[in-house]
Amino acid sequence: MRNTLLCTAIAALLPLGLGACSEQKSEAAALEKPASESVANASPLEATALDKIGTLEAQVKEAQSKGLDVTREETTLWFAREFLKFANWDEQNRDAVAYMFGAYAPYEDQKDQLAKELPDFERSKVIEILDASIEELGKVIDGSITRRPVPKIDWENIEVSDNMLLSNGKPAFLYDYFSKSVGRPLTDTAVYNDHLGAIYHGGENLYPVDHDRAINSFLLKEDGTFDETLMKEVTDIDPSNVGFLIYWNMGIPEWVEKKEPEVRLGRSLFTGYDIDNPLVRDVWGKIASHTGELTRGKKVTQLGYILANEPHWFSEKGHWSQNFQEMNAISSYTLDAFRNWLDGKYQGDIKQLNGNWDSDFASFDSVQIDIPIDPAIRGTAKWYDWSRYNMDRAINWFTFLQGELRKGNPEADTSIKIMPDMFTENARSHGIDVEALTDLTSMIGNDAKTRETRALNRDQPEPWEAHYSWFWEEMSMSYDFMESVSPGKIHVNSESHFLSASWWRELDTSVDYVHSVYWLATLQGMDANMAWFWARDPDGSPEDRLEGEMNFFDPALAGSFAGSVNQQPHIANAYTQVMYDLNSFSEEIIALREQRRPIRLFYSETSAINKPKHMSEQWKAYESLFFDGFPVGFATENIINKQDHSQWDVIAVHSTQFVSASELAALQSYLNKGGTVIVDNTESLSMDEYGKPHSKSLEQGKGKLIVLNKKNDVAAMREAALEVAAASLSPIKLREDNGTDHKGSTWRVVQQDDGSYLVSILNIGKHTAKLNLSLDGSDTIAVTDLFTENEMGTQFELAPKGVMLLKVSAG
Structure with missing residues (x-):
């Protein structure tokens, strides 16, 4: 059952009290019941799920007896029970579910069929997450893999430092849902709990953001x-x-x-x-x-x-x-x-x-x-x-x-x-x-969106589909830009649209996609995020705003429930699990994302205002540098004037015909101080904001000015920039063969205090990547998979949406 459901999440947060409100639901309905109490009346899929819950519970006890951390499994069990409850509510309230599917026009004709299929879809996904958890915990118990324990975040004593959030003295990445069953009291632990973003600590129920x-x-x-x-x-x-x-x-x-x-x-x-x-x-x-x-x-x-x-x-x-x-x-x-x-x-x-x-x-x-x-x-x-x-x-x-x-x-x-x-x-x-x-x-704020499949308002293939397994352009390019502008600030995505967005909804979203997008977003600077959105009350019914007649100024909210995370147990679980992993490796993530940005792309708002396709052209330049082992950076007039020039090696100017006199002066000042500027051709930087030729052009000064005299040739620009920045690049090399000429594996590397290298690799390409790691000056190297603590070779494969975190040492 792989359906794409359109959700316009642009409505974001609506104040309390808007929309129709129902009577307060019974708190008793939210209470968890032991699996054995419900088996007799369960459907076949529910009975299977309940049996697997029992199996996992037994494994958890065994693991605990051996002193192993089972936080991940406790979360899987919680989501499994909740979504079995939700499936039963959906089955008993089919008309209401059909109404919510029909609230979005593209699914109006299918609303009854989707409502009929939904309960067993949810049960089947519960079985999937239980099977995966049983398999993984089995490997932990028998010693096949070793996992880092999930750190307990002290939500009551979060420290906001200069460029990161700290919990118990270590970097922490906070997570929650932006709109969380509006109308429920914050003391409702069936909604505000560790699995949905709150951490139980010190015998008290500490709620999330x-x-x-x-x-x-x-x-x-x-x-x-x-x-x-x-x-x-x-x-x-x-x-x-x-x-906040x-x-x-x-x-x-x-x-x-x-x-x-x-x-x-x-x-x-x-x-x-x-x-x-x-x-x-x-x-x-x-x-x-x-x-x-x-x-x-x-x-x-605090946020x-x-x-x-x-x-x-x-x-x-x-x-x-x-x-x-x-x-x-x-x-x-x-x-x-x-x-x-x-x-x-x-x-x-x-x-x-x-x-x-x-x-x-x-x-x-x-x-x-x-x-x-x-x-x-x-x-x-x-x-x-x-x-x-x-x-x-x-x-x-x-x-x-x-x-x-x-x-x-x-x-x-x-x-x-x-x-x-x-x-x-x-x-x-x-x-x-x-x-x-x-x-x-004083903080970076946004609500970036991504998607795994084509936008639902487009009939023709999107360009990214030819090469990538998910749409990452908006998030990645904007995050690298904002982090270049304000590298020392906390970065808060207060309404992350990674699980659903304005014109994207995929009922059977893949777990691998969730892992990939949150890993990349956090590597690119995200310190806290609140996913859109959690709208289930504890008995399984939708939140008060979505009950009764849904009549909002912006109709987006009415259609936002259908196909959302609220109907996808595998995605709700995956979101929490990837945040567990990120917090387990928080110090490594911080080290990787503080890596220097040696190549800066020049950005001019002047050209962006004047040109109809300026950002499409800038994207090509950005994309060309995204797979070379370092984060891409940007330079603007203000960045050049305010920031330390030693933070980069070169500024590359691509297809930027219009710049103000002050922008041109900033580049000239950078050259005068010994900087290096690459310009694609003489058309760039040639005109002011009104299309009039500048009376002056760049001069080399004490620096180095390279004019390529090539138009729309991002490959030539990339080659020239890499040559200038060669001394700053890591001795770790990653070669990729995915059967095409287009790279798909983005990676970062940073040297650690013990001389080893920390390497993060994400395959955002659409093809399996055959990868080869090497270290300049070393004939042999040792590679350790930090997710499992297992040794591995220097040649390996990474599937689309795959994520790896490795330790690499000279042999």
Whole structure:
């Protein structure tokens, strides 16, 4: 039963109380029953599963008697029991399940069949996870493999250090679900427990990251006082919980709208008001400062304050966001602010603007612009000026919010849940400058998505399908960019869309995919993640918001349950298991991801705004360097000006025709200080933001300037960059043969204190890879599989989505 179910998870978090609510479920229904109590009435598949539960339970006891860690098996047993319960609920409530399948249009015609098949599908997957667990624990017991124990994370005493989270003095990767059966109390241990993200420690039930309370516009009343009842939703939080608070920007009080009739103009999907409106700023300034003061020092803010949920202000005609009233018009406040911005940009010279825009405005006060803007004019001065201003006004808004928050809480950590495709995709009318916002906040924030199969809104094959086993472009490229911008910050994916995403849902997602994506994401910087989403109440029914008639502003939530992790026991279990493994090897992961980035790709927002396919071209350059044994880095004007140049060997410029004068000056400054720059051809760096030729071009200075005079030749650029960085590359070499000319195994290597090398290898390719490891200067080497502690040879195979962690030593 391999079905792809469409889920639009763009709705993200909705505040408590939205949607239809059911009566509180019986707590008794959530209680676990011993396997023997239910066998008599079980279906054949359930009976088989219950029998295997008994087998695994017996193994667990045997392993415990030998002092072996069985945390992994305890989790498998918990998920097995829960999903058997869920399967029974789904079987007894087929009409409700069919309704949820039908909530997403592509499955409306199949909803009854899917609802019929689901219970036995879940039972069969329970059997699969039990079989796998029985087999693995058997090998642990007989000594065939040796596993590291799962470390117990002390959720009550998480330490936020400069660039990592610590538990008991060791790096820790926190995990949970973003939306977690909304409506259930946080004291409900059937939902908030170690298997779903909370760790039981010291005889107390310590819950996972707390994130249900939203800071919103309705906290402030018209008379300037605060609604104390609503404020308790923010302040009455268990003080022992590590977590974050989120600014929920959907609504605006009626009293504000009466005073400011334009307040909805320029709204976006998840920001329901004009960010340029002075009353809005007054309201949110007071709310940010006061809530910051009230929550200062609480553990619920250890992972910071999320200043916005998936912000964007797409302002071009024909964009899908227009269906949600996003930027269908702009307010007089926005227009006036744009005019002032133009006045400053053109230094008061209206003739220069008229020349660029082909217009005849008498003054900046008379400038007009149609919003949404026509995408046909991309590449013109008008397009550039609006798109750049749209970004700058968003930067201004978030700078203001953060500043007001820190008036009440000077130590407040912050992030913004940035959608990484604002960087990786070609669109640039959205108002999100990923570099500037990442640099602004004290933590890296995002909700990156990946998928194992083709996006459901596409009929034709996607380019990645030709070479890879899953779509990794958005996550990997954006993560390497954000980590290049802010290498010393905690990285929080507060709504990880790795298990389901806007246009992807796979009911029978593979366990290997889950292992691969979480391993790679963590290697690339992710310190904490909250998966989308856990919406089962303990009796198996969906959370309150998804019961009854589902009528939401954004219909995404209604279709998000069908085919989700809530119907996939193997995926729920795999998610927890891979996080166990990552935490078992947390020190090794940190060492690998702190590896130097010797080659930096130059990124220019100027070219990204002007060119229709700039990011597609940059992706090719990035992809070409992803399989050479080191993390890819980026350089921008700000990175060059702010960061230590010794952190890289070379900056490569690929297909970047448009750069501002200050961007060009930064590259020249780097050359003057002895740096090396590779430019693909003379078209790159040739024009300013308005398409006018620069009066100056790069000169070698004290450094080295290499102009390849080749267009769209990423292979030549890669070869030249590797030659410059050769002295920085590891003596460990990995050769791959997967039957094609396209590499699929990405790897990292770092030397350890004892002289050995730590090597991580992930095959994200679609073919089995035949791999050969070697060490320069050594005829023989010893290789140890750290997952099993078994010795292995230097030649081996790695299946698609396979993950390896090795220790390599000279023989």
